[in-house]
Amino acid sequence: FGSRIYPPIPVSTNDLYVVTNETDYLDNLAFKYYKDPSLWWILAQANSIGKGKMSVPVGTQLRIPSNVNSIVNTYNSYNK
Numbered sequence: 001f002g003s004r005i006y007p008p009i010p011v012s013t014n015d016l017y018v019v020t021n022e023t024d025y026l027d028n029l030a031f032k033y034y035k036d037p038s039l040w041w042i043l044a045q046a047n048s049i050g051k052g053k054m055s056v057p058v059g060t061q062l063r064i065p066s067n068v069n070s071i072v073n074t075y076n077s078y079n080k
Contacts (some may be wrong), residue, residue, distance in 0.1 A: 007074040009046040014066035025054045033064050042071055 016033070026040035026049075034042070044050030046065045056062065065071060 005075075005078040006041060006045045007071060007078055009042065009065050009071055011063070012066050016064040016066065018062050018064060020056045020058060020060045020062060022058050024056050024058075026050060026056060027054055029056075029062070029064070034068055039068065039072070042068065 018029075020029075026043050027037040029043055030039040031037040040054065041050070042065055043062060046063050047060075049056065049060075049062075
């Protein structure tokens with residue numbers, strides 16, 4: 001197994017902001033906003049959260065980055 005390098009995710013004026021509730025998990029939110037739960041790491045990286053957990057504290061304001069394709073392309077180029 002190799003290490004993965006996650007790209008920095010700059011703020012965009014098109015980003016969405018949400019406040020979490022008790023049922024929110026990173027993978028569920030990734031599915032809700034990106035239709036792909038495996039992109040949970042984008043939310044974790046953009047919000048400096050995760051650290052081994054998928055749960056998000058209730059009332060946390062999360063940034064949902066809008067430029068997903070660009071982020072995934074950068075991730076893929078870093079991890080060839």
